[in-house]
Amino acid sequence: CRRLVESGLDRIIISLDGTDQESYNKYRMGGDFEKVIKGIRMLSEARQGNRKPYIIIQFLVFRHNQDQVAEIRRLGKRLGADRVIIKSAQIEYPESIHEWMPVHKKYRRYRRDNQGEWKLGGKLKNRCRRLWHTTVITTDGLVVPCCFDKLAKYPMGSVGTGTISQIWKNTEYNDFRKKILGNRKETVICTNCTEGIGRIYR
Template identity: 25%
Template sequence: MNRLKHIFKLARAYKIGKTTELPYPPYQYTIEPTNACNFKCDFCPQSDPEHSQRRPTGQLTVENFKLFLGKRRSVKPGNKNINFTLDGEPFLNKDFIQFIELAAKDRLFSIFASNGSLISPDKTDLLTEAGPFRASIDMASDKNIFETIRSKKDNYEKLLKNLRYLIKKAGENENVNLEINDISAFAGVNPKESLEKLINLLGPDIPSRVVFRTRLFHNFCGHLGFIRKKEKYRLCPYPWTQMAVTYNGDAVPCCRDTSARSILGNVFEDDIITVWNGSKYRLFRQNLLDKKPELNAACKDCDLPYSGGGSKWKPVYIFRSLLGR
């Protein structure tokens, strides 16, 4: 499907028609390499002792990833990326670099989040040759903050080494794109000063394919204990724009449903459009249109519908984001 035509239909269904049965396939796709993780970060549901009990730990297989790519290809989506971020650390799946290779053969740009601990220089060299990608990695400018938030000792210097090598490769190879996020704001420090400190720590030569950001957090799973104030309700765009898929093929409404609370179908068993416009997906959208997110298991603890606005809710931001992917 033509990219601009796809986005126009998306905008019409989401903002104008507000329909639950959609005349287009998902625009963005996320698929989970694994839901296992070697970190237990304070800001992540993985830190919850009961998180791993909510669904079995498993791995995406090469065979199933090829199946997914074929089904994605058959619906002719408008964008040219694939996201490997849902739950877990992707490099705990031994086939993850092969997934990047297979995506590149489909002319897809790979996007993933990683804690960076397993991306050794040798692994980076293999990753660079696999295909184009953007890695989003969380870091802190202070070792004590890092070890406290990420609940992991003796990894700070290792991650610094890995990041410096990734930055070096980003300056040499256009396949390598990085987003380095400073998580220090979670500890209450001055975000601007902390970000400058982190840049200096990893500098001095930062190529243009490396960007630094301050990571802010919202309570997408209800695990942070924030009290959500019900301010102005805003219709969440995700069930109209994207599909997230767990390692075993279950379709969930967005990449924030890390526990797969709302399973809307299975794309390994059915085709994408059958799931996308199935009764479970339509009911999920209708509950949001009715301003009753609490009826959706994935939404009932999320603060996003009542987040009080901000630039991420502006249509200009949403569609610039879609066009840029």
């Protein structure tokens, strides 16, 4: 934790989708709830009054944990987190939507269309602030636009062949940004994303 604090990192987002081992493990299979809790507490203490890194706990709302929203806010405060984000969950496979999607409509990312099909709620606008503010590096060093590119289908470069700054400004990245501004819905990873449609509950 001390090395994280001294690294100069501005903020860190820690996924904590449950307030006990059972609910946490439902989605984060094989995860150790107590280990995550201990890590957050130690990181908060290691800052010794400093404001960096800014600690964010992110809680994805599913059917099984939808009644833990108030509890996760209280837990975040006790652990010393600066903020708790309550976020609607991405459900990739239509056949599992009834298992995972919250009963409470407030926390749903999807709605039924006129044909009875589940679709992303809200209008998909031709914009995305993430492309100008964040990036993601995969375990093998590929730089991809965001966390929705889970299979690295849109690589912008590799940290093995260039710096982050070089990749950030390269032709591939700039062309991708222009594509999103032109017609975002043509990009597969964008069609299940809530960016700009208000599915985060602070």
